[in-house]
Amino acid sequence: MKFFVFRSIRTQILTSTTLLIVALISATVAVWAKSESTLYREEKLNDAKIISNVLSYTYSNEFSEENWSQIRINLNLLMRENEEIVYVLISDSSQDHQIVAASPSELQNNYIPDVVPLNITETALKTDKSPHIIETFILRDIYFANKLRGKRGEQVMEVAADIRRISGKKLGKLRIGISLKKVNNAVTNAVNQALIVGFVGLNVGWICAYILAHQLSDPIRRLQISVAKIANGDLQHSANIYNRADEIGALAISVDEMSTALQVSFSRLQKTLESFEKFVPDKFVSVIAPEGIENIDVGIASTRKMTILFCDIRGYTSMSEAMTPMEIFLFLNDYLACMGKAIDESGGFIDKYIGDAIMALFDDEATDSALKAAILMQEVLELFNYDRSRKGLPIISVGIGIHRGTVVMGTVGFTNRMDSTVIGDAVNVASRIEGLTKQYECGILVTESVVKSLSHPESFALKLVDESVKVKGKDAPIAIYELQVSHG
Template sequence: MKLSIFHSIHTRIMTATTLLIVAIVGAVVWSWAKNEGDVYREQKRQQAQTLAVALSNALTNELVDQNWGQIRLGLNLMLRRNPEFVYILVSDARASDQIVAAMPNDFQDQYIPDVVPADITNAALQVYTDTPPVVETFILRDIEFQGERRARRGERVLEVASDIRNASGEKIGTFRLGISLRQVNRAIVKAVNKALLVGVLGLGVGLVGAYILARELTNPVRRLQISATKIAAGDLEHRADIQRTDEIGALAATFNEMATVLQASFSRLQRTLESFERFVPGKFLTVIASDGIENIQVGVASTRLITILFADIRGYTSMSEQMTPLETFALLNDYLACMGQVINDTGGFIDKYIGDAIMALFEDETTGCALHAALAMQQSLKVFNEKRSREFQPTVNIGIGIHRGEVVMGTIGFTSRIESTVIGDAVNVAARVEGLTRKYNCDVLVTESVVAALRRPEAFELRLVDESVKVKGKNEPVAIYELMASSRGLGIGN
């Protein structure tokens, strides 16, 4: 599970850069310390070799003359004057490499002293024709000289062994010198401390640089995020204000281009939706596409109690035969525009056009609006006909039938061709009632179910035309009323 703190690019850059700097500084410090240690050790080796050769040569005459007291006195003096010297051993090859002089004196008369591992002693007693061997080893026990501890058990030392030869070049003894590495270690520690100081300074500078770099990289990204949030919230005119010449600047430019394309696409989509609503009313979409137009499916349906208005032009067939197709087309558009505006203004919506017929729907709670719409349609038609008369064009008469009942609103068709529709017995009754307007010579007929649903029936003048008329396609008779043009008021909500 990732820590939430590492979700930030700023933190990731800081962490990655810091780890890289630490790795580089650590490698530099380690390399520096190792190099310094190697240099100090090499210097100490060379000094030890030079010193061992010089001292072995100085002891040649005393060893030839077996002047052991003089040798021991010299060794004692060397050990006192050189605190780095841990031990000095002089062995006589003529006496089976017995140690004839030693400082401290503990190792005198021994053959293999318990100061260093035996293999170091065996290697030191070998005959060497070139430079004296120098090995790094450890002390087997604590060593003291004149009350001063020269080395602790396990402490690292350098041992150098040099042959002692007589005038004829024959090896007659071995000079062994053990030198403490404390001074070398102190020098190495000092070098490491300097390296660490430089490393810490470098790390500090690197961290500051990493912070500045992370800020320079992440601030534009945050601003892009804010811009994306604003666009997602609907501000399609917003653009990211990032002026850079690097990859982030290119990203910002691409982001703004995307926002421009998105704005254009959204505008086209909005216009498409507006156009779509001209084909399918918005109130209808709330039923068949409650999850959005993009989720419309075949077979979506909802049962509603609704008022249906049918309006049809009387004598339309014979009228169209006397007109050209273009004239008929223009007549229909003018007429439907006039009637559609009235229906919208009175709270209804047009479900479909069936040739010259209009099928409009009104929610159940606005049944009175359907009657207001019928009256307003008659008045608008009067104005419409007056205009056509002045232009010497044929006038239009319409019949309107209104019925209230339960219908099913939904979609029919298949995947590539879907259509919204209203199905139910109430639709058929409304259409039949409109047809009865010709029989009873009435402009507007409404059924008893419509009258019963009115909240203010006194607002309308209704005349019973037939209390029991058999509508085609329906077994039970219905009562129908004529809506008189002299009905009072046109207030909506009755």
């Protein structure tokens, strides 16, 4: 038996260990990166709040006096002293938020700066929260003193604070963009350090896991081979695992005991299944016990469209009155055996015996098999009658009725006594059609639904007997056909 490497215990242990270590490394990197990011962001956040608060109060006087020149000089000094500041904007509320002072200076006199998304500007101008802090990104390269201060796409933290008089009147808005480059670099460094530590741990763990897997995989592989042989039917096989006092040795002993017990259980189970199949056909079991015979319960049912065949011996009552009970018993067994074989060979299965009557079902999409079964039943009946005539016994004739329709297959009864059954209007119609064979003196009668469901109607000799016959229990009349059998 071939075993693939990726299915071995060794590979599973190594894979599990690797995944565990990778998961730990990922968690460590995530926590470490989150911690570093939070730490640096809080630091930048505090710095931004301090700067915005100081500047908003500092510029309130100059703003009131419209001393824009001094404000612009101060902004340039601020940019030179703090390289992490990418831009500073001051807008005048009385002039529809026109930018009256900015660094870099090319942003002055604009209403909407082109360095950050529009929604960031709208939020900063509308919000009453001061200071208002939000993370965003730069839309274009920003230069200050002929040096690149911020690259397009770079993350920044924008702090927006109100500039107010001492009385509280709002004069304008101060907006400062602070680069998060150092924060991202710090996070990257933290991730790299965590990866180095994780790589070392991964190698150490992998080596230890390999040694452990090697010690476990060989005996388990031999045990797996033994179990596979037992599963394939070699119940005489025993596990060749010796000199082990651990769980694997105990498992080997259990496997040997299991093999012995399975021999006994399997023999009993096989006999039970063979006996059960004689009472309930396989196709019926698949419906009433979809989860196994051991899970059969009352009330399990399935609706499906099937072909129903009824067969009954004509004059059986008068014939049986002239026979002893044992003679009737032997006669029925011989008769039902040859009829049942014909049904089975045609792909049908017998649902039940009702005295001398037979109710058979065909689960095919087409009805050809049911008609073939009826023809074969008439043929084997000729042989059956031939043997009886040689013994000086009276011959018999049967009537067969076939109908196709929707039925319900399931179990009925109660917990301690249940039975499989098929019910539905189609069953009643099939029984009535069989009864009409006497009235129309036909051996086999089929309904229009059977004829319409034939895959190869040209293979059968069908003759319309009555295009509108009213069956007992059925309001609408139906057409019936005789299936003619050639006698060779």
